[in-house]
Amino acid sequence: MESLTAVHPVTLDCEALSVREINRVLRALPDGSEVRLVAPRGRHNLAVGIEHPLSITIDGNAGYFIGGLGGSRTGGPSITVDGFVGWSVGENLMGGTIRIRGSASQSAGASACGGTIVVEGDASLRAGISLKGGTVAVAGDAGAMSGFMAQAGTILIGGNAGAGLGDSLYEAVIYVAGRIDSLGADARVEELTEDDVDAVKSLVAQTGFDHIAPGDVTRVGSARQLYHFRSEHHGAY
Amino acid sequence: MCGIVGILIKDPDLEAELGALLVPMLEALAERGPDSTGLAIYRQEGQPVEIVKDVGSAPDVCRRYDIASRTGYQGIGHTRMATESAVTARHCHPFSPAPELCVVHNGSFSNHATVRRRLEADGVVFDTDNDSEVAARFIGFRLAAGDDLEEAMRWVQKEFDGFFTLLVTTATQFAVVRDPFACKPATVAETDRYVAVASEYRALAGLPGVDGAAVFEPAPGELYTWSR
Numbered sequence: 001m002e003s004l005t006a007v008h009p010v011t012l013d014c015e016a017l018s019v020r021e022i023n024r025v026l027r028a029l030p031d032g033s034e035v036r037l038v039a040p041r042g043r044h045n046l047a048v049g050i051e052h053p054l055s056i057t058i059d060g061n062a063g064y065f066i067g068g069l070g071g072s073r074t075g076g077p078s079i080t081v082d083g084f085v086g087w088s089v090g091e092n093l094m095g096g097t098i099r100i101r102g103s104a105s106q107s108a109g110a111s112a113c114g115g116t117i118v119v120e121g122d123a124s125l126r127a128g129i130s131l132k133g134g135t136v137a138v139a140g141d142a143g144a145m146s147g148f149m150a151q152a153g154t155i156l157i158g159g160n161a162g163a164g165l166g167d168s169l170y171e172a173v174i175y176v177a178g179r180i181d182s183l184g185a186d187a188r189v190e191e192l193t194e195d196d197v198d199a200v201k202s203l204v205a206q207t208g209f210d211h212i213a214p215g216d217v218t219r220v221g222s223a224r225q226l227y228h229f230r231s232e233h234h235g236a237y
Numbered sequence: 238m239c240g241i242v243g244i245l246i247k248d249p250d251l252e253a254e255l256g257a258l259l260v261p262m263l264e265a266l267a268e269r270g271p272d273s274t275g276l277a278i279y280r281q282e283g284q285p286v287e288i289v290k291d292v293g294s295a296p297d298v299c300r301r302y303d304i305a306s307r308t309g310y311q312g313i314g315h316t317r318m319a320t321e322s323a324v325t326a327r328h329c330h331p332f333s334p335a336p337e338l339c340v341v342h343n344g345s346f347s348n349h350a351t352v353r354r355r356l357e358a359d360g361v362v363f364d365t366d367n368d369s370e371v372a373a374r375f376i377g378f379r380l381a382a383g384d385d386l387e388e389a390m391r392w393v394q395k396e397f398d399g400f401f402t403l404l405v406t407t408a409t410q411f412a413v414v415r416d417p418f419a420c421k422p423a424t425v426a427e428t429d430r431y432v433a434v435a436s437e438y439r440a441l442a443g444l445p446g447v448d449g450a451a452v453f454e455p456a457p458g459e460l461y462t463w464s465r
Contacts, residue, residue: 042439061452063439084452086438087422105454106419124454125419144457145418 009034019045026050042086050077053096057082061102064088071095071115090117093134106143109136112153118207125162128155131172137207147174147220148184156203158212169222175200176220177212188223239343240266240436241330241423243313243404244444245411245463248430251445256307258444260299262433263314265440267295269343270316274298275329277339279311282408282465286337290329310465313406315341322367332370334377337408342369343436344401344421352396372397376405386410390460402455404434412462419457426450432463 010029012022014037026035026047034055037046044063047056050070054077058066061083068091070076076096081089084102093112100108103121110126112134119127119136125143128136131150137158144162147155150172160178167184174187175196183189192215200214242262246252255278263274274297275290287309289302295316299305315330322328331339346352349368352375357363361374372393379389390405390412400420405412413434415423426433426441428450435441438452455461 041442042437044439061438061442063437084438105422125457143419 009036011036011038013038014041014043014046015039019043022046023048023050026054026056029054040083044086047077047079050079050096051094053077056080059083062086065091067096067098068092069094070098073114076115084121089119090115090134090136093117103140104138108138109134109155112136116206122159127157128153128172128174131155135203137203137209139207139209139211141178144181145184147172147187150174154199154203156200156207156209156212156217158209166220166222168226169220170227171222173199174220175203175217177217180218180220183220186223186226187220190219190221192217192219238269238318239330240269240316240440241314241341241343241402241404242266242433242435242440243311243341243406243411243413244431244433245311245406245465246309246431249310251430252310253308255309255312256303256305258431259307259312259314260295260305261443262435262440263295263299263304263316265442266316266436269436270295270318272319272324273317273326273329274315275317275331275341276304276312276314277331277333277406278307278309279337279406279408280307280309282310286333286339286408288331288333288339290331291326292324292329311406311411313339313341313404315343320345322365325365328365328367330369332367332373334370334374335380338373338377338380339406340369340373340376341404342372342401344399344403344416346372346397346399346401348396348398368399372401372403380407386412387460387462390414390462394458394460402436409465410462411464412460413455414460415455415457417458419454423455424452425455425461426452 040062056079058081064086067079071094079098088107090098091110093115095115099118104119106124108123108127109117113132116135119138122140123138127142127146131153133152137156139158141159142157145164147166151170155174157176163181164184166187273292278287330341346368349371402421402423
């Protein structure tokens with residue numbers, strides 16, 4: 001598609017265009033364009049695979065994979081959803097920011113390599129599953145099995161964390177302001193260092209989650225007992 | 238995949254529109270289950286439940302049977318992507334093992350053969366080799382043994398292993414339950430005019446007054462029931 005001249009702001013009607021058409025238009029818009037997607041009505045895959053800096057507002061509730069695969073190591077779009085989203089918002093995000101004004105369903109930020117997923121409401125089960133370097137920040141509660149097998153990156157939970165938090169965690173770090181229902185296998189509570197407090201402070205500044213007291217969060221990391229084969233377990237194999 | 242939808246109407250003025258409400262709900266989930274489509278329509282208490290199921294996508298089947306013209310106080314539907322048994326009208330959901338009891342299922346049961354053998358030993362007869370029918374027959378068996386719907390559903394959670402979102406209706410009750418890992422989706426929208434359930438929100442997005450509805454996802458392993 002030929003490149004479009006930026007008109008600010010661009011409005012795209014999700015009832016009039018297919019998701020594929022919308023994403024094609026988004027890809028063709030010049031850097032810095034402002035776009036509003038109206039009437040999303042729970043549609044999936046909106047603003048997926050957008051690598052360049054756009055300011056995208058989704059005007060209502062949206063479906064699965066919103067903003068997934070977006071951005072790059074050097075940045076990406078800034079997406080705001082004025083509503084709630086379905087499964088896997090920001091899946092495999094590489095860069096940029098996705099802000100959800102409402103709640104997010106399961107697997108928010110799954111496998112995100114970079115960028116930030118901000119959920120102003122609650123996140124359902126498996127938030128930050130297999131995180132690979134991105135940031136998932138939830139103002140409210142996060143559901144069971146959040147941070148499962150997260151390899152790198154940061155998860156901030158402003159409310160309570162459900163059962164099995166950080167199960168089989170690698171090197172990602174989880175900060176929880178509220179209660180933790182239970183820790184998953186190989187996850188442990190660790191001492192909060194000054195670096196941690198600074199990291200949470202900057203996340204609070206970035207997200208606006210000022211109900212979180214950076215010095216009072218619980219740090220959860222990996223006990224690293226599942227990393228290696230241990231000779232005393234030989235009999236189990 | 239598979240898609241499930243259901244609506245229990247509270248405001249009698251909406252009963253004339255039951256079919257017109259159900260069709261776009263089902264069509265929104267046609268991609269989740271393109272093989273076949275089925276519905277149960279509760280027209281009036283005391284009247285038999287009408288069950289329509291056939292091979293074909295939701296738009297096709299709804300058109301073929303003029304579902305949009307149906308009236309009633311409650312309806313459930315299913316779009317099927319078969320994974321474990323044949324694509325025939327008999328294998329479609331809803332399964333109705335007893336008058337007024339209907340079940341739609343998204344997911345798969347891993348121990349359905351074991352449960353089926355036990356039920357068969359107790360004299361239960363099956364129509365198909367579908368795993369969802371086993372859950373439906375099991376619920377029917379428990380209800381016939383004197384359980385109320387909540388007890389029967391707790392038995393389902395105890396006895397069945399696998400992934401499921403189940404939507405179960407009787408003449409007076411509407412129930413939804415998800416497996417403890419919430420492997421399959423479900424979204425509820427409730428207003429003072431109706432309570433509606435669907436695999437995905439986009440199936441609810443066209444309902445009247447949905448912007449003011451209480452919208453939530455059933456928590457894993459928790460049973461939700463509504464009564465008329």
